[in-house]
Amino acid sequence: MTALLEATDVRKTYGDKVVLADVDLSLEAHDVVCLIGSSGSGKSTLLRCLNLLEDVDDGVILFEGDEISDPRVDRRGVRSRMGMVFQAYNLFPHMTVLDNCTLAPRRVHGIPKDEAEQRARDLLGQFGLADQADKHPDRMSGGQQQRAALVRALCTQPTLLLLDEITAALDPELVGDVLRIVRELAEQGTTMILATHEMAFARDVATTVCFLDQGRILEHGPPATIFSNPREERTRQFLARVLPAS
Amino acid sequence: MSATDRSWEPSARELERRAVRRQRTRRDVTVATVALLLVLGLLGVGITSSPGWDSVRESFFNWGEAKASFPEVIRGFGKNIVIFLVAEPCILVLGVAVAVVRSTVSPVMLPFRVLAVVYADVFRGIPTILLVYLAGFGVPALRLTGVTTNTMWLGTGALVLSYGAYVSEVFRAGIESIHPSQLASADTLGLSRWQSMRYVVLPQATRRVAPPLLNDFISLQKDTALLSVIAVFEAMFSAQDYNNYHFNYTSLVVAAVLFICLTIPLTRFTDWLGRRALRRQFAGAR
DSSP states (O other), rough: OOEEEEEEEEEEEEETTEEEEEEEEETTTTTTEEEETTTTSSSHHHHHTTTTTSSEEEEEEEEEEESSSSSTSOOHHHHEEEEEEEEOOOOTSOOOOOHHHHHHHHHHHHHHHHHHHHHHHHHHTTOOOOTTTTTTTGGSOHHHHHHHHHHHHTTTTTEEEESSSTTTSSSSSHHHHHOOOOOOHHHTTOEEEOOSOHHHHHHHSSSSEEEETTTTTEEEEEEEHHHHHHSSSSHHHHHHHSSSSO | OOOOHHHHHHHHOHHHHHHHHHHHHHHHHEEEEEHHHHHHHHHHHHHHHHHHHHHHHHHSHHHHHHHHHHHHHHHHHHHHHHHHHHHHHHHHHHHHHHHHHHHHOOGGGGGHHHHHHHHHHHHSSSHHOOOIIIIIIHHHHTTTTTTTHHHHHHHHHHHHHHHHHHHHHHHHHHHHHHOOHHHHHHHHHTHHHHIIIIIIIHHHHHHHHHHHHHHHHHHHHHGGGGGGGOOOOSHHHHHHHHHHHHHTTTEEEHHHHHHHHHHHHHHHHHHHHHHHHHHHHTTTOO
16 A cells, blocks of 8 residues: 655754754555654644645655655645644634635635535534534634634545644643544544644554654654553653653 | 754755755746836836827926926925924824723713714814815914914924824724733733723734834825915925926926835835734744
């Protein structure tokens, strides 16, 4: 089976500061990759590089067999096949949830209005937001907004979903709602890369866990190995701090 | 960070990518230059090949007349600058005062709030040129003792009243754009209404409205020419005066060039200030 996404030797710097170095990442369809590591370790930057919000300074990123790190690549074409959800939801506040969810399908993918709205309503229903479709985002709770943002990303039927610490801005009670949905998506076979601080969730849902430290993937493997028997001392220290003492 | 970073050399692929980016930059620069020259060239040819171009050049763009009228026009232009420099601080004070009064909530302030609203509505509604006329010719006709009859200062007063109304609305928009949570947090610290306005709301509001504010001031710089209608010998009036004696409009073009020289630096400064504010507000966020 060929890799859906393959990053090799990815490097990203801001001035003198090296944010990512020698990052290799490979995933196949239906994989769920969790990026873990302390704040500033480069998780978000890596996601933004994969989505071409940032240009890499070296290395190659292949997506569906094409090199997307080439400057000549059609960025909008790449992004129309990749979904991204942000920590701060980033819903458009001047539109209803339904309009948020049908904007890209209608304007980018040329799907007729009725069809786009039907698909959005189906997904909103699945995520327990059927009665929120005609509201504006500011009238909803954080958890509802984040679920709406997930629906917006899914409405274009992306082959890969990038989730950037999507539960970090939510209070603990609402985190569960959002994670339950991500878990359902994983079970349906959605391919995802998540940057996350939810270790229990990563352990349950991930097919691969990558531990990032100072811009490098220090260690990666199945969650059972990373969480129970990490190879690196640095990983052990990190896990000891974030996992509740058992 | 670590030793491997210092030894990092760009890969062949990265070097190739950089070459592609450089090539694209070169192509973009070439396209931009060609497009610019083409459009400017077409405009130039279009204007100079018009049937009346020769007489227009003679009566509007005559170098000899420009040199001859320059001393008179620039002397007038000094007055424009004085009017602007006097009016601007007065407008700021008036604008802030009216905006602050309009955002008060205490019942005692109601009459002042009403006055502020009436002032803003009336003076934004009257064309500035009419205000200048009324102040310049109407006020001296009242024969009030102790009030100047100098049309330059009366006209400046009219500009202040007119622009004060606009600027007060700019400030009010800024004040209302400050999130209520800021007021709440000032309240919890025990600050009075006035103190929260003075130390919390106004500083943030001013920063936010600086670009539209400067925009109004650029407009004011030009509108000092309106005082020519009440025979203040500023640049516009001096240029007309020259034209009356020499039957050549080049003096007006000279005045226009002087105004441009004054407004462009402020325009660029406004742009720069706006970009800097954006950079600060959205530092690292995208």
